[in-house]
Every structure is written in C-alpha cells, then in structure tokens.
Amino acid sequence: MSSAWMYTLIPAAAVVLGAVAAVNIRPGPRIVSAIQHLAAGVVFAAAAGEILPDLMHRNAPVATVVGGGIALAVMLAIKQVEGLVKGPLGLLSMVGVDILIDGLVLGIGFSAGAKAGILLTVALTLEVLFLGLTVANELGESVRSRLAVVGATAALALLLPLGAVLATPVAALPPSIVAGFFAFGLIALLYLVTEELLVEAHQTPDRPWVTAMFFVGFLAILVLEELMS
Template structure:
C-alpha cells in the first residue's frame, strides 16, 4: 500500500522538476517541437498498451464506455472553447500586464483531470496506475517549458508548476479514494473518459503546438521513439 502512495507522488515530483528545468533551460522552438512529439508518443503508448487493454479486461457494458468517451470528448471540446475565449480576453491587456490566463487556467484544469484519471488507474490496478503516472509524467516534465513567455518565466514558472504539482497530487488521491472499491462500471467509465481526455491532449495540444514550427522529416521519428521507449519499458517490466 505504501508503495502505491509513493508511486502516486511521481507526477507531482516530476512537475516540480519540470518547473526547475524551465528556469535554467529555454530550448529552441524546434527542440520544443521534438519534445512534444516524443511526449505525444509516450501518451499514445500509455493508451494503447495499458488503458485500452484494461478496459477490455474489465468487461464493462459497452454503452458505459461509449457514453463516457463521448462525454469526455464534449468536456474537452468545451474546455477548448473556454480557453480560446480566455486567450482572446488576455490579448486585450497591455504587454506589460499580459499573462496567458487562458493557457494557465486551461492547464490547471487539464492537470486536475489528469490527476483524477491517474487515481482511477490506481483504483483499477497498481500496474494501470503506474503506467498512467509514468505516461503523464513525461507531459508534466516539459509542461513548464510550454508556459514560458515574455511575462511568465523564471521563478514564476517554478511557482506555477509547483501549484500544478499540488493539483495533480490532489486529483490523484481524490480519484483513488473515491473510486477505491467502486464497481467495475464506475472505474471503467472514468478510464473511458480519460481516454478521450488523453487523445485530446495528444491531438489538440501536443501535436498542434509541435506543428507550429517548420518541421524536419526526423520530427516524426521522435513520435515513434516516445511510443517505442514507453512500450519497451512496459514489456520488460511486466
């Protein structure tokens, strides 16, 4: 049991490390694109090798999975529209006052959902929780880099990522304790919702941001490398 609690700390610790990394390292736009491709591959691997097979093993009713996935997609779409409105509102501020509130608030909401999904994974099984924790930790590690701007940098990024660490940890424990001992259908519904959320993370955040810069053909290899590295770890640790 103690090992599970320690494992739950991984995403929070990684988030803090990501903030410290952003303080001392400001990679080029091309390097950020490569990192985002790699992170997208890792998240896709987490879905393909653990979450979807886990849903198949649980044998939850099909309508529960379909409905939860559809609801997750609608929630992510609503969050997208809301974050766009926040970003447009932020652009009306002067440059000296401008913080990307839309991005920051959307990030906090994303991370809280991610934490709850990780907690649901641990409620489903230690291995599922570990895979989700490791997969999303890669995203959190470089999240601080994506928050860096002219007005949000240095210690501000470190503070924000530390708060994100608290949010993801709170979401993880909340998801675990609320769903621990819950029915198969309940846990499967949350995981199906999580599949939609993670697909949104890959297709509408990581890869779109990665494609904002001119790419080289080798960029695609980083996507497959992220998938392969995570899959290899899962295979050899099984």
C-alpha cells in the same frame, strides 16, 4: 490505489523541472517539438496498451459511451474556454484544469492495477514536463521574476495529487461505473495526444529526427511493458 497520489509526486517534480529549465535555458522550438512528439508517443502507448484492453474486457458498452462522451465534452469545453480567456491568469486556469485531469486519469489508471498506474506515471511525467516548459515560457513574457514564474508553475503541480485523491474511490464502485471512468481516462488521454501535444508539436517545421521521437516514445513504453510482464 490508496498510494496513487504518491506517484503523482514524480510528474509534479517534472512540472517544476520544466519551469526551471524554461526560465534558465529557454529551449529552442525544435527541442520543444521533440519533447512533445516523445510525450505524445509515450501517452498514446500507455493509453492504448493499458487502459484500452482493460476497458474492452469489462463488456460495458453503455458505460463506455457515457464515460467517453463526458470526457470528450469536457475536453472540448476546455478548448473553447482557452480561446476566450487571455493573459497569465487564463493560461494558469486552463493548464490547472489540464493537470487536475491528468491527476484524475493517473488515479483511475492505478485502479486498473499497479502496472497500468506506473506506465501512466511515466507517460504523464513527460507530458507535464512540456506543460511546465510552456507555462514558464508564457509567464516569462509578462512576469520578470524567475522565482515567481517557477513558484506559480509549482503551485499548479499540486493539482496532480489532488486529482489522484479524487479518483481514489473509483476502485470501490460497481464494475460498470468503473468502466465509465476508464473510458473517460482513455478519451482524455487520446484527446491530449491528438489535439494538444501533436498540434503544438507541428507548429515548427518537421525534421525526421523530431518526428521519429513519437515512435521512440511509443516503443519505449511497449518495451517497458514487456519487461514488467
């Protein structure tokens, strides 16, 4: 668990990679949608296959409701603020909060075990790759310097290890409180899939191969989990 922050360097690198790709290649809407579908499938499988079973075996219904309720309130609040805050600063602020929560969830995942943490690392790497693409695309419309765009996006990536470090004490807490944190992580991930990734992915007309990427990502995590067992 103490080394969980080191694993966040992988998705942090993906954020920078996404930004570099966005300022140099400008991927088309269908490619972006395919990445979103793939990321959604991977995150959904990791959440359902790792965090959910562990949470159910802890037998802490009150902590589950409290942790899940807090996660839902936080994610809905972020959504509301996104609609009010405009411009590059607003975008950076909201994405920064998302990335911080991702780091927190990854740290919580490692408290459930190394396998859960590694699978979540894979899932969140794809998710933040999309965030890097999105931030760089949006900033590129108002910031001319490619270096400045990549630099601002890379700065956001530092919030991933910060979130993991904040989650480090979770493993030492009483089991019922740990269950609450797991519920928080589970709801945050499922909200990300249903209300962020898939909603954004369907902004462009669907093609069968694009839709199939969700299930490709889902099956890939299932296979990886079997290989790690």
